[in-house]
Amino acid sequence: MTIITKIQVQKVNKERFNVYTDDGGGEEFAFSVDADTLVKHNLKKGLQIEQYEIEEILHSDQLRKAYLTSIVYLSRMMRTKKEVELNLEKLEISPDAIRNTLQRLEDEGYLNEEQYTISYIRTCINTTLKGPIIIQKELKMKGISNGVIEKELKEFSTEKQVEHAVRLCEKKLPAFSRYSTLQKKNKLEELLSRKGYPSNIISILLQEVEFDNDEDDELQTLLQHATKLQRKYEKFSEWEYKQKMKSALFRKGFSIDLIDRALDMLDDQLN
Template identity: 30%
Template sequence: MKKITKISTQKQAGRYSVDLDNKFAFGVAESVLIKYGLAKGRELDETLIDQIKRDDQVAKAFNTAINYLGHALRTIKQVKQKLVEKDIAEDIQEQAIAQLKSLGYLDDANYARHYVATKKLINPKGPQVIRMDLKQAGVLDTDINAALETFTYDEQLDIAKKMATKFANTYKRESTRVKQQKIIQALANKGFSFEIGQTIITELDLSNDQEVELENVKRQAEKLWHRHRNMALSQRQYKTKTQLYGKGFSSEMIDRVMLMIADEPE
């Protein structure tokens, strides 16, 4: 048996040094000090000392996690990763995480709900990307599904419409058909379904007007016409027209522009 001869505070708040038989033995968190009722004059055997040290490791892991959680909501997987970075043993991690869960500090279902709510307002994302993000964060499918149920179809449509309007401006130099295809793809990359994309194209007028479409096809045609300048005239015309079709322009627009180009000096 060893006797506690001194307990003193450490520089780090909430930490104490314990001396046994007039020699420093170990440091403990305040929570561990209280749990075991450590006080000067108390005698400890080796088994109890080992248990106290182990509980202090758990307390350290718990505090590391609490500090990490202080900046934002985290998942169980994310907290585990942080504890691994701190070289905390797996069995100690499990005990600390169990405490965090029992006290309500860790709740993956709650994390998923908050994540979905945030992605409706800040840096919006569609359900498919949100699902991938949450899976990567370690959230179970059941919790993901429950959280995504709060993201209604009407909300998705409203957010995607705002995005589509911005994308339409980004792709304004494309043909109407290609612009619409790129808008649908851009929405898909943000996590919205093909159905949502098609609905938006149908509901919103995102087509170019005649003047803009003519400007776009003329710009593209002039580049292609110059690129194929070393070809024979018939082949040059064929190549240019074929590639313009591929870019989504109508045959009527292409024919108009080809006549304009043919009349222009090289």
């Protein structure tokens, strides 16, 4: 038989108590509980207690700790079940206590995956230019099921996706001014794909965006590239020089007609 020999308030946390017992081998620290568990189980000095009772007390204390910790965690912002679970695991709460706590939180309405998903998607739509694919990946990482995500992502309509994609492209287009129209389109396509927009939205977008590249602007951009390439290929014979220049400029997205004009202009400058 084990006897409680001393109950002492913890120095760091005044809400918790250290319980000491003696089973015949001398007094030693046995476990700690909070004030509620102490009162609930009527723990006091001199009480005889069995091992199975200690296990029940510890389980009860873990349940209370897990629940109260989760309520504080959820009070700061909405969380998913997975986020709460990971937080409890860090506190070394037992798997059984975690399962019971998550179920209780769901039953009491503190955890609601659908409400969380709706709120998360609306926040992304209102404050970011992320595409639906990125949002979907982020929600999956937070433990939301595919079924819930697909259902709530309908909130992000095609029209709204196109609107966001256009804003994203207009924001980035000035940085692509030194590129050909084809290069700009390719870079925007890469950007939109990286930001999580599906191919159907990208196709619509590339038709919507105004690139503002008339032939003169395109020619000036081409000449800038050609001047740089000229220094690279001037050591070759005239025929090889022109073939390498045409090939390099064509790969950058310029038309053959415009390339020929630019090369003629460079020749005139040399002569």
